[in-house]
Amino acid sequence: MKKWLSMMAMIAAAMFSFGGAPAHAEEEAVLDRAPNNADNFASLQHGAQMFVNYCLNCHSATLMRYNRLTDLGISQKEIQDNLLFTTDKIGNTMSIAMRPDDAKAWFGASPPDLSVEARARGRDWLYTYMRSFYRDPTRPTGWNNRVYENVGMPHVLWTLQGIRDARFTTETDERTGEKVKRFVGYTQVTPGALSNVDYDSAVADLVSYLSWMSEPAQQTRKRLGVWVLLFLALLSFLAWRLNAAYWRDIK
Structure with a gap:
């Protein structure tokens, strides 16, 4: 029941947010190096739990079956008790309740499937992206992102990271003479459930799982x-x- 309520809350928060196309950022964000936890089962297990609890409400992973998680040392009973929604079976793929046609009608575009997102985007991109959200009242969701400016996705991990504002300055480009907005840093507005170090570690676990999911046989x-x-x-x-x-x- 809690997972069903969580899914409905996430859908409600993102209902109008996925359709917008991103705008080009004034200044390209530098990607941080993602920790490589490919051989750390504890990290991958935690990442799988985070994926199910925070990502699987809106994003599917139709190339992955729940029972493949046993490769990470998670028993079938643990999968059934902790990682399955009420109507799912352990042999099912990681699909979502929303139909693609409904998602397109509600959001303007279907939230992307994350089965191979780590291979498409790269681990460093995902790691930096999930740590670069900041509060932006001008956006429909109230959030923006330094890596993917004007992204339609809300910050689903904000309770863990807390609320942050981004600080910018306007400078003149010496080559073109144009005004360019430069990123200065973040200001923590309210703390999250995790410290900055613990949040980065949790995101590293999630990204490691996404990387593993994109090719479970890679090791x-x-x-x-x-x-x-x-x-x-x-x-x-x-x-x-x-x-x-x-x-x-x-x-």
């Missing part, structure tokens, strides 16, 4: 790649010695 592929390279190195050595032995008796 297996990398391990196999190492063995393939070792095999090819051994085969090359044997071929080299065989070639030397063959040409040794030929004058």
